[in-house]
Amino acid sequence: MELDFERCYRAVDSRDQRFDGWFYTGVTSTGIYCRPSCPAITPKRKNVRFFPSAAAAQGIGLRACRRCRPDAAPGSPLWDVRADVVGRAMRLIADGVVDRDGVPGLASRLGYTERHLHRMLSAEMGAGPLALARAQRAQTARILIETTGLPMAEIAFAAGFGSIRQFNDTLREVYASAPSDLRTARGRQQAPTGAGTIALRLAYRPPLHAQALLDFLAVRALPGVDEVRDGTYHRGLRLPHGTGQVALTPADGHVAATLRLADLRDLAPAVARCRRLLDLDADPAAIDATLAADPALAPAVAAEPGIRVPRAVDGFEMAVRAIIGQQVSVTAAQKSLTRLLQTPTPTPTPTPDRVDHEVIADGVGVSRQQPHDHPGAGGPGAGGGGSGAGGLRGFLGAEELLALPDSGFGMPAARRETLRGLARAVVDGSLDLAAGVDREDAVRRLLALPGIGPWTANYLAMRAFGDPDVLLSTDLAVRRGAAALGLPDTPTTLDGYAERWRPWRSYATIRLWRAA
Template identity: 80%
Template sequence: MELDFERCYRAVDSRDQRFDGWFYTGVTSTGIYCRPSCPATTPKRQNVRFFPSAAAAQTAGLRACRRCRPDAAPGSPQWDVRADVVGRAMRLIADGVVDRDGIPGLAARLGYTERHLHRMLRAEMGAGPLALARAQRAQTARTLIETTGLGMAEIAFAAGFGSVRQFNDTVREVYGRAPSELRTACGRSVAPGGAGTITLRLAYRPPLHARALLDFLALRALPGVEEVRDGTYRRGLRLPHGPGEAALTPADGHVSATLRLTDMRDLAPAVARCRRLLDLDADPTAVDGTLAADPALAGAVAAEPGIRLPRSVDGFEMAVRAVVGQQVSVRSARTTLTRLLTHLRPPAPAPGPGGVEQEVRAPGDRSREPEPLDPPAEGAGSAEGAERAGRLRGFPTAEEVLGVPDEVFGMPAGRRETLRALAGAVADGSLDLAPGGDREETVRRLLALPGIGPWTAGYVAMRALGDPDVLLPTDLAVRRGAAALGVPADPRTLDTYADRWRPWRSYAVIRLWRAA
């Protein structure tokens, strides 16, 4: 990936926070790499190199700055939205695929040979998949060192290292300090919450319209899976090594995340999924700049800057929601899904100390959008309408949905069979709804399923796959919002008009829903 030196240097000289995560500044005279916004004195031009990733800077022999913590910068919006192989690979690496399945597993998921994948990542990221995964392990290890009381051996294996020696060597190389020195230097006590609980900050690029995010999620909250209460969104998670729970509270400059994990190896995947859910790696300046160029949207953008695209932690869950919500209101869809969940979900066990259901295991233990016009059902998003925090669980798996008797679905037979076909395709691996899936191929396979048309496939692409450029012109609420803003509401005319919103039409859809 080519980085324009002059543009990057100007960003560093002005300490522009908008470029944090886009690139990293390496200073050869000190052997340190920083964020563009690092408050340290601007280095001399002859001593500066720019890198597209933290892993590339580490591969060049540089260690992370102790002042600006570049390894904790927001993720690059470029890799977040790109649909090519490199963008897909970055999302899978962030989700921990390399730690779980190795480079062969990553290459197989992407459909390329290991050699060709390595070549592509080196060309774009300045580092191969092992180095990229290693940089993530180092950041996970630092988080565990500074926020938990786990022993160093436990942290080493939880972060994905193959040995304690590898863990020690990597931490020293990346941060210039031994793990024990990092724990001493952090100068703060472990956050309370019990075994398996971690509290950390998820950075984002301002502005962030937190109310819009919470409103959207509260309207669709499913009891027992998620809730919005007192400015915090909570939900259950299905993670690679066991169940978990996340509590996310937007704050100034960051989102406070409290994660309750069955297995600490799931920290990196949990963080990646929470960031994806709240769209924290977006570049709101670029999005709002494009949409505000249209006079019809300029007022809405000025009034509510930083509107994000709420995504998902589970692609299958989002696909089920899309199918159930075809041509019905949000309230009706939520009622149907709640009935289905009640059948599938046994009573939750009483939480243990600190609200955690299980202690941490050692690693060796083995075509219309539901109209966003109805208010939430009585009690939804409140303590009475949802299970309390610590009792929330992830959405059922495809295999569980396949085992549901016909009478439990509570929907027309055609829609029920669509759900069965969807669950069957996910269960047998013919449909990949993970963030690293090929978007075009996924949409093609969705459209091949009975009962799934362009609206449903587009909704899944937008929220499950994170496609930033989806328009739903036949959506009733989108058309109502368009009419409210003085935009053509006829589907064909709207489709043509929306070309001016590319490549951010998904964000325009969110704004049109709010305008409705």
């Protein structure tokens, strides 16, 4: 990706926070790289280089600024919404695919050879998949080093490094400090949270209309899976190495995330999924500017800036919710989903004792190690059957849904068989519902399943796959919202009118729902 020097330099010169995560500023005279908004730099033009990723800056020997912490900036909205191979690769890397399956696994998921994938990522990001994954590991390790008392060997394993030597070498190169020096420089204090928690600050680009997100999630919450309470969204998680729970509390400039994980290797995937759920890597200034150009939407945008698209932590869960929600009210769908979840499922196999950890990122904390049976423990298949602390658990997995008896569905036989067809496709690998999926291919495969029509496939494209440009023009609530704003309210006429909202029609859909 080519970066326009003059535009980037103006953003740096004005300390414009809107560009944090879009690019990184390297200062060759000091050997550091920063966020565009870093207050510590006033670089001369001849000493400045701009990079599309932190990994690219690290690749020429620059270290991360200790003041602005550029590796903890909001993610790039460009890679968050792009549907091409590079965008998909960035989402999969953030979800930890390289750490779990290596570059061959990433390339296989994307349908390209390793060599061609490396070439594409290097051209766009200035670094290959290994370097991009390495930058993420370094950030995870820094958080654990600076805020816990964990042994360095355990941190290296949790962050995804293959050896202690690789861990030490990477941190010396990225931060110009030995791991022990990072810990000494930061210092530690007693964390305010209980045992078994990891507390993080998830940055976003303001504005964020937090209440709209909480309202949307609250009305669709399922007993035992998720809930909104006292301004905080709580839910259970199904993660690659086990289960977990998260509490997300919107605050000024960040979302406070308190995670409880059965396995610390799931830290990076859990963070990526929480960011995706709340659409924290969006660029609200660009979105709102486009929608506010329409006089019909301008008052709503002015009254409620920063509306996001509530997305998903689990593609299969969102698909089940969408199928059950076809042509019924939200209340009726919740009743059917609740019955489905309350049907007994096989008990997951217990996991070995775990270690409790307390972590405060961008803050302080300690580690309190106590072997115990983690209440949310379980492998990737653990979900509907096992519950975590507080009674929250992940949604049903595909295998668990297939094991349910007919009586557990509480819905017409055709819809029950649609759900089973979906689950079979996920289990046999013919349907991928992960964040890095090819959106167009996934929609085609969904439409090929009996009982799934355009509304369901497009709803999943918007919420599970992160497509920013979906208009659900046949949706009754969308049409009511359009009518309330004086807009055309038939599918054909609304589709035509909505061309002016491209490429942000998913965000217009949320606003029309609110108008209804």
